[in-house]
Amino acid sequence: MKYVDEFRDGDVARGLAAAITREARADRNYSFMEFCGGHTHAISRYGVTDLLPPNVRMIHGPGCPVCVLPIGRIDLAIELALERGVTICTYGDCMRVPASESLSLLKAKALVDKTRADIRMIYSATDALALARAEPQREVVFFAIGFETTTPPTALVIKQAKAEGLANFSVLCNHVLTPAAISSILESPEVRQYGTVPLDGFVGPAHVSTVIGSQPYEFFAEEYRKPVVIAGFEPLDVMQAIRMLVRQVNEGRAEVENEFTRAVTREGNLKAQQLVSEVFELRRSFEWRGLGEVPYSALRIRADFAAHDAEAKFALEYRSVADNKACECGAILRGVKKPQDCKLFATVCTPENPMGSCMVSSEGACAAHFTYGRFRDIDVVAA
């Protein structure tokens, strides 16, 4: 694949690994958090940790849209499908997120009254819009999730629905914001007070940054003295970013650097930002799985578009539901624990039967470790 294989070249990777090993000072440890699930996935899938020296450690961050979705939000979607006769359309990863009463959207799909409702996996927000257009008697709700990357397409379909007067189409908005989550981690007692999570810098988001630009991270670099290097989702991008972070730490700098210059600018995509602010406004507070209530960390649909806001249209009331007590997703999402520290990991919690959200999406820290890396936890012994 032209323009992709170049970013997965094994020889270049070994060269970069040697450079990181050479530049990382032997007398100290380096702990970097990759914010995005996309990075977590790339690191696990390509075995990047095998190439890093032992004193450079990667901590998985909360940037997996499915992982941070609290149970209560999925419950709302299931309630719409099962009790209100609504057809829910959503992205594939959402289907298996565990909800209350051992349900998930995938399990609820088998219970839905198919004569009027359904739960469908779609690839793009416009697919949901097209369904509503083609079947006016069907009440369609797009269950929208994701960080800033997936927000502009949602804004677009809401505008389009309003322009066309599509009365049977609305959006259940769960869009969340990256900078708020980074703040929440930096403000957490584990990082600020106790220092139990040593954090020397961030590998900054790839796709999110194409939309919001690199500017929003300047505050973290300056205020918290943490270097940020924005990196693409290819494994070589990640390694290059790690090398840049090591250099910043060594030189005592805390700046925002951009490794992903082929897609990210300082300002970001102004047109997309404009579109988003036209349709959405900040929520005062939003619950995140793992991080709890985070102020001004999510978006809701503006009153102008209330006819297409499922929360308003169906008068939905959010109820917070606690995670399984033994589930460590919260601590894992904050970087306090590793997947293998959780008692449920690979015992009752597996990708087939996820107890917590980190085991659901392939971008989740637990699923990535289970799927690609769990052989490292145990000595492989000959039979």
Next chain:
Amino acid sequence: MKKGYVRPLDLKHGRVDMSHGAGGRAMAQLIEELFLKAFDNEWLRQQNDQANFAIATVPGSRMVMATDSHVVSPLFFPGGDIGCLSVHGTINDVAMAGAKPLYLAASFIIEEGFALGELARIVDSMARAAREAGVPIVTGDTKVVEQGKGDGVFITTTGIGVVPPGVNVSGDRARPGDAILVSGFVGDHGTAIMSKRESLAFDTEIVSDTAALHGLVASMVDAVPDIHVLRDPTRGGLATTLNEIARQAGVGMMLEEAAIPVQPQVNAACEFLGLDPLYVANEGKLVAICATEHADLLLAAMRAHPLGTYAARIGEVHADTHHFVQMKTAFGGKRIVDWLSGEQLPRIC
């Protein structure tokens, strides 16, 4: 009016209705004009409810039997359709015992309202596939279900075959030190199907690899009678098949990512959809495991066959009580190639 005249089936505009499954004249007509005509052979001509045949067995040979239901959507896809797929699928299941497939049975569940013209296309495609493979469809059944209770047509095929003496192929025979081979590019069928699902608007020239593999298997068994394992990596793809074998045989495996043949356009489409070609279905590929000293000979035999041109040696079996299938990535690291969990779902970001 001509005496005894029966108006032929209207293949252009006609549709299947409940009477086609009711056991009366309409059903008899459907069977005669469509199925018998297409599949025509001496067993079907006898018009019994079962096929009678003798099987000349050599001492030490064994019978094998396999069945497979086909519910593919869409029914017609680049490179094939449910018809030829249902013939290839069962022939391959029989052949993966190292057997020569002999006879097939086919059972149809058709949804009321299904166009007769499409049914004819499917049946013709089955007939062609069976003829090309030299494995006749000798008995069958047809049922019609009400509209909304099926998805066009479901086809179940069952096949029987004979394993020659001295051949003992089984999933539990993978041994530490054995070589793992694959017969060609992986991921073609699933990617072709995916590209035609209505929800996905993208064009590609990827076609399904659907094919009957018994010819390839015959030349492989000729070259190396002691093949330990053969399996066709259909649903769940190569990764799932290797995990099944690892568990069955109680071993681990180490693959070389760079050695696994994947067409660039399949790689690109999977990249685009957030899928992994190792988990995407194949319908004309097989995995073979044999003693390492036989590997070169077996690989040469595979490459000499038109369905094995791009065959490759992709890894090795080793001892591992955890039965992990691991892979050295082209990038230079190591990772697990795990069981597929649930359906393969595209990622969001």
